[in-house]
Amino acid sequence: MDDQPVNLQLLAEVLDRQFHVMAATNGADALALARRAPYPDLILLDVMMPEMDGYAVCAALKRDPLTAMIPVIFITARNDAPSETRALAQGAVDFISKPINPTLVRMRVRLQLRLRQREHALRESKERLEIALEAAAMGIWTYDIDSGRLRWTTRQAALLGLVDECREGPLGAIKHRIDPRDRRACLANLRRTLRTGEPFDQTYRVIWPNGHRHWLHSLGKLTYDERGAGCRLVGTSRDICAVKAQQEQLETLAHRDNLTGLANRLQLHERLCHAMAAADRSGQRLVLVYLDLDGFKPINDAHGHKVGDQFLVALAHRLQATIREVDTLARLGGDEFAAVLVDLTDDNDCRTLLERLLAAAAEPVMIDRLSLCVSASIGVTFYPQAACIDADALLHQADMAMYQAKQAGKNSYRIFSEHPGTEGHTG
Structure with missing residues (x-):
């Protein structure tokens, strides 16, 4: 923008071969051109203009969101420091004094256009990044x-x-x-x-x-x-x-019995190993209980698997309520359960818990007006022992003791011994 046609002609000759140039001779026309699509990539302004000088035009451009980001270069006969300072304060990116050096003008215009392109590319990249991050x-x-x-x-x-x-x-x-x-x-x-x-x-x-x-x-x-x-x-x-949440769900599926919600065999093994290590440190005994239901198969055969599953769920909840919070009850599969009882101070505490488990198993379970009854055979073993033993061997001992209880007439518990029949109790 310049009010002198000769200056506009000169700038057009300097820039026209490489750029598409539009001209205006007053502030109002310049603002109208700048606000019309396609918007200019760069604006060259003279300072001294009638009615609306270059400073006012620049200020208006920077106030308008449509034109605020368009770089402005002042080209003016004024070459004093206050004029240049005022131009830059209004938002201009450069200040060129007249008479112009054509080569210098072209270089500065190219520089600002390259900066404009880089700024545009950076803004687009930022917008794409924000969209991706938002998504x-x-x-x-x-x-x-x-x-x-x-x-x-x-x-x-x-x-x-x-x-x-x-x-x-x-x-x-x-x-x-x-x-x-x-x-x-x-x-x-x-x-x-x-x-x-x-x-x-x-x-x-x-x-x-x-x-x-x-x-x-x-x-x-x-x-x-x-x-x-x-x-x-x-x-x-x-x-x-x-x-x-998905990890917790997978963890639950990996460590919980799908039917009863009790610990499964994997979690029992982990809890047993942990309890054995704690017993080694504290010097206290733990008890491993292996429980098998007596008479569950006839219930399944007579009333179907749905009733059988309901019976197992109800009994599992009852057995869970019988033991303490520090203990672990697990379903091993079918009608077999196991429990890890920890921090027991003497044999009487153990016997009391075992008798409560026998009583809980023998109590009738009501399902759809059916009163269903079973009993339990329980095998028991202790840790630590005189000889070194691992969790799998300990579970095997409790399993053997459970079969001793079944052979002794069921509805009872037996403590593991290399010599069957040494100690037991009938419910």
């Missing part, structure tokens, strides 16, 4: 090492349960959101990353204002300044509640 429900955060302050995106704020409009703050502002069970490990991992430069990789829970806990997985990478010193940690976070 992946990922938040972005940065931690500035010098200031100790965090900055986060709107998505990151939502993941943390933050409801205010603030998008930055000291680490302490976020630290209290982390579940106390995970806080120490999370902060230790952050310090390790800042000390060693290794990637930050942390799974943790955050507590929302409503008290709900949400699982997050955060990844971060340290960035460095020109001196090679770490200056900023840049990272992403995503909600992994669904992943954790």
Whole structure:
């Protein structure tokens, strides 16, 4: 834009071979051209114009969202520092004095257009990244090492349960959101990353204002300044509640009996190994119980598997209620159960629990107005023993003792012995 046609002619000759040039001789026309699609990539402005000078045009361009991002170069006869300062303060990117040097003008125009293209490409890349992160429900955060302050995106704020409009703050502002069970490990991992430069990789829970806990997985990478010193940690976070729920479901399926919800054979083995190690440390005994139902097969045969399954579920709940919370009851399969009884101080405690299990098994179970009765044969063994023994061998001992109880007439328990018949009880 220039009010002198000769100046416009000169600029057109300088630029026309490489660029598509549009001209205006006053501020109003210049603003109209700039606001009309396709929008210009660069605007050249003269300062001294009638009615509306170049400064006013530049200010109007920067106020309008349609034209605010278009770079502006002033080309003017004024070459004093205050004029240049005012132009740059209005938002111009460059200031060229008249008379112009054609080569210099072309170089500066090309430079600003290249910068414009790079800025446009960067903005598009950022927008694509934001879309991808939004689709992946990922938040972005940065931690500035010098200031100790965090900055986060709107998505990151939502993941943390933050409801205010603030998008930055000291680490302490976020630290209290982390579940106390995970806080120490999370902060230790952050310090390790800042000390060693290794990637930050942390799974943790955050507590929302409503008290709900949400699982997050955060990844971060340290960035460095020109001196090679770490200056900023840049990272992403995503909600992994669904992943954790699936893991817990798989864990449950792997360790729980599908029918009764009791521990299965795998979890029994893990609990037994753990209890044996604890007994070695404490010097206290544990008891392993192997329980097989007497008379369950006739119920299954007479009333079908549906009633049989209902009976097993009801009896499992009753047996579970009979033992203590510290003990473990498992269904091994079919009508066979096992229990790990821990922290028993004397034989009387053991006998009392065994008698209660026999009584619970023998009590009738009502299903669809049917009163169904069974009894139980129980095998018992203790740990520790004089000789070294592992969990599998211990379970085998309890199984052998259970068969001794069946051979002795059922509805009773027998304590394992290499010489059958040494100790038992009938319900």
